[in-house]
Amino acid sequence: MSARKIGVYVCQCGGNIGDYVDVDRVVEAASKEPGVAVAKTAMFTCSDSTQQEIVADAREQGLDGLVVASCSPKLHTYTFRDVARRADINPFQYTQVNVREQCSWTHTDDHEGATEKALRLVRAGINRTRLTEPLESIVVETTPQSLVVGGGIAGLRAALGLAQIGLSVFLVEKEDRLGGWVSEFKEMYPHGRNGGELVTQLESAVRAHPDITVFTSAELIAKSGSFGNYQATIAIQGERLETIQVQVGSIVVATGFDTYQPADGEFGYGQDGVITIAEFKKLVEASSGPLEYNGRPVKTVAYVYCVGSRQPQYEEGANTYCSRYCCNAATHASLQVNALPGRVHQYHFYRDMRTYGSFELLYAESLEKGSAYVKYPDEEPPTIEKDPQSGRLTVTARDLLSEGEELALDADLVVLVTGMVPRENQGLTKALKLPVGQSGFFNEIHPKLRPVETVVDGVYIAGCCQAPRNSSESVQSGLAAVSQSAAILKRGFAELDPLVATVDLDVCEWCGACQDTCPYDAISQDQHAGKEVAVIAKTACKGCGGCVPVCPVGAIDLQGYTDAQIRSMIDGMLGVGV
């Protein structure tokens, strides 16, 4: 028998687990495992009441280990570590067993099999817990300084926001000037504010702030250190290339986007009279009299939406995503045209008008002011042809709003409403080890609840480098990254998981294999008792375990997932006696 006192809680998760797994049987079996003092089921183990029940059980029974069989550890590891803490159980003597994503949801057609699998998974979890040792979090003092990468509107506002909360900021901009895309915009929807002026206003506030240091023509080229205390290496292109290092607690990446550049011939691009929305906006904003293009009066404009966005999934390298801002931008541009003297006929060839929220008002106004909308089928985009003789452009499309009638429109100007694409940022991506999503934008840790956080602790993504959005939304995410930074830096210290690799220095015979395999540069060579050994910086180690199997002499173990624990879990899974 084991001297351990482990509490096992098997969750029904409403019906998510309970509908497929015979939870009572799992509890019954778990209660017979050695070292198990309490085994129970609950409708929602994560609910406050069950949390309190666990705390009460732990206090009453003196539990020293906790197993919760519920959903993915991604969801609730921290929830139940916190419960353990409140229950005076060492949080690292808690094991989360996934009987939902990896069991009930995958075996909805086989209740018996799902139950048997859950039994084994829980047994493995109990076995692991039985071999846990109490561990303490690694407490790191954090540096109350942040690095903002990118001096566009999101980066500028983030830098200012950080400084206003009392954190020092380094702002790094690749270009020789601050401001990014927005500095080139004149009138922006929906409030008609001048982008250039907004940026100027922000830039002067940033430059005036004593706690913000700005580096232009500069790039982040390397990052070392660990959570809360990163050393960032910045290369500055001045008269000569200069490299500096700054110590920061967090990094906000706000590197923005690129506009989609149509290929030659794509929707007639490259021909005289076919331009992108960005080019068109500049043209409109430079006009004061009737709209002209290359000296010719423009009487008819055809907008073609979704150029470079919402491309069919089956096409290699397609931009399947919606760029979000373009419907608003195009309707807004058409209103700007309406404001110019002279009458211009405007035709919008679209798929779905995505003027979401209050931007609907732009769309409504453009309809009111005479813009005509033609809905073309998803799979049949319009074609643009130029008559070589007359030089006239003709847009041909089927209009779904007129029973699929084919429509050929002569236009003086064809505006391709182009979307956003991720910016090429390989150097930065590599330096920060940032994950990139399918569409090429940086990936957040959870798209719903943690949209600015990344898998790299303390590194946040803001603005259009995460996904297409408009200026105000970019500013929002920049400020959200400020809040995230402040949430970890204002306290002055951070706690890291102690689930890191350790080296048995007596056994290690330094071969360097572990150092080569470590993706986090956490392993270095050192002296111990007159020999060369590997040492692991515990604040840099992420506990990935990559070094453990490569050690030829078995000198490395991963705390919380020791070889003995893994073996016991396999035994539990196979039903081998302990």
Next chain:
Amino acid sequence: MKYDALVVGSGIGGMESALKLGDMGYKVLVVEKAPSVGGKMILLSKVFPTLDCASCISTPKMAATIHHPNIDVLTYSEVQSIRSDGNGGYHAQIRQNPKYVDEAACTGCRQCEMACNVAVPDEFNADMVSRRAAYIAFPQAVPKKAVVDRAGVSPCTHECPAGIKAHGYVARVRSGQYDEAFELVLESTPLVGSLGRACYAPCEEQCTRGELEGALPIRQLKRFIADRRYGQEFQPSPEAPESNGKKVAVVGSGPAGLTAAWQLARKGYGVKIFESAPQPGGMLRLGIPAYRLPNEVIDDDIANVTSLGVEIATQTRVEDAQGLLYDGYDAVLVAAGTHRSVRLRVPGEDKQGVTTALEFLRAVKLGEDVDLAGKQVLVVGGGNVAIDAARTARRLGAGSVHQASLESCDEMPAHDFEVEEAKAEGITLHDGWGVAELTGGERVQGAELKRCTCVFDADGCFAPEYDEKMRKQLECDVVIVAAGMGADTEAFGLETNPNRTLKADPGTLQTAVPQIFAAGDVVTGPTMITQAVGQGRRAAFMIDRYLEGTELDPAAFEEFLPRVDKLEVLRRQDVYDRREPLESSETMSAAPIDFAETEATMTEEQALDSTARCLDCGVCSECHACVDACPADAVKLDMRPEEMEVDVTSVVLATGFKLFPADAKPEYGYGRYRNVITGMQMDRLLAPTRPFNSVVRPGDGKVPDNIAYIMCTGSRDATVDNPLCSRICCMYSVKHNQLVMGALPLADVTVHYMDVRAVGKGYDEFYQQAKDMGAVFIKGRVAKITEKEDGNLIVRYEDVEGDGGVVEAEYDMVVLAVGVQPNLEVAGLFEEGSLALDEYFYVGEADEDIDPGRTNLPGVFVAGAASGVKDIPDSILHAGAAVAQAAAHVEKLKAKEEPKAKEESKAKVTV
């Protein structure tokens, strides 16, 4: 109390705001109106586009919010007002609404919920099913504590002068808990059977159902439970409590005296009742005829009192109330009633054959031989007692019974139904006639009546005027005078009022002699039984306090919540099913020959039918089932709102949005067509805590196999004054499409849309996925829905993308993708007009381009959908923006407060 930030609302935006500020080290107060944190997100099935279970990703945030060391959370509380403190911060006035449950003691076991006898629509399940009045909001509620939903006191209960929980026993009867219903009435008075028959039921006049088809028969329900209890062979007598060693004498055994004795005995007092009549019961026994109140019922009621050890000494007249104090009683209650008859003061009143109604009724009730066979009887008076006398005379074989009343039929103090019953029993009514003279020799032989032209003067005082010339003669050989009654108090040696009632403080019922209290008609003059019962209760309460040495505070006796407004109750539902009221069970005979009861006890079926008609006006019925059921003794119905003021440096408004009320688009039939539901209802049908464990049509429980979605319901729609796009509906519908196709693999899903607005990371791909799974998207706004007899729905729309023309399609269920509306309550928190709203009444942002989330008021920020509709990730980002600025505001004020030179803080750079 002082906080760095006040966060109003605890939906996803509020929780994110609070958690981030808390993590930064600021002290945060979260105020949430609902009993649980979590807002709308926790109610969703899954979220787009990840299809994460909404509960699973919300609960950690909810628990974290509640447990965060820097965050205090007040649930079931409301911010009343927020006003500037003049130094950059704010004073917030907060009201904690009573949960009626001691939060610290509640274990969330739901026993109260299981015991509760009231069901109301469950707003946390989009009103598709019911919840109890005592309830926990939903299974994952944080904190998981019960609340008792009380809208106020139900009008019936509020009206009862006896303080009986009328709604409470109705609710108990509805659940078949007849004994418990009886016990609940016993809490107020032992006279359950008597009141079940002879009470004039002022409660029924107040019944909200009376505004519809007719009031509930609340009195008869009381009779039903009493008869049932008294009819049982075994009558468990309530256990007599332990004696507290003190003795109280009660003078009079009428409703006030019996009730007071009962209440005192239950508190452990030794009580003795002194009654001058040969049998106890006061007016119940002596004044109310047996066809209305049989003696056995009075006996049963009194047995409740005597079973507690209360002694009743009959035929014992008390001459001197103070003398009882010398006999060893610690206190005395005088509740002697009004047994003195008022005289007519007309010539001939002293002739033989003239008697008073009180004497007459008393003689009959005590079984004396009163023979009226063949006699011509005239009853004088227009009150209830006169009617009782007339109807009694009829039963004693009188040849004719005439009744003369000064008042006309409409003005008579007797209840209308009594007048009707008297007429039905062959009594001839002379209304508007007074007696001028009783004629005859030694014995009365007739009466001369004169026309009464006016009974009351301008002040409403009794001052009859006559037309002396209009006269008529009546032959009669018995005259029964029922001209009123009064207190007969000379004997008690206590101070009296000019009308000879006893002088006692109306609030405390204490007389000038501190140990002597007086209650009932002897104090108030003649009233109804229920009022006397109420007086008896009050007296017992005060005597107990007096003998305990506690201050006699009239307000402490019975503190009611405000009475529920009937109109508000009627407004809760658009339509109420018609439910016919109970038909009268009265059996009337034109020539009644005995004293058998004219009304029958209702059957169990009638009782259940009748109670099912109750509208549960107060929501909680005060039936006390939860109080009895709670193992932790945590239900506290005497809790009251608590007001508090807090100082805050910044404010984050995260008050969210409201869903568009789908019935505002009548052409879609929501509320009328059973199988037209809203998007939120579909989310509930799909949620892990779903009410029916499957997607079913609410109309008939059928599993739908052909479901339509109507997009833009209440959005992009000038006809409902909302030109805005609601932004979330496309995506939640696309999410539903996938979930429905997962839950019901054979179901067809069709979406009638205007534009599919899948803007957001991964959203368009998610939309494509729904199409790939088989969802059909049809462009065009739906004009109208009609319902077929089988509950299926015909959707009429213009087939824009197809062949054109108007097309009709049949579905077995329609989901309206309702949009959102602003939550208008938020503006009211601030001094009028000070918080700027945008033109669609969302909280305005002063500079959305640079400072999203900042309002026009310094230090006040808005997070999430309160500033305009946002989906979850955008709410999170927006909240992040708001709190970054809230933190900056706090820092700025701190710096002002600590003006010491900030140390050189320029960042260190190592080159």
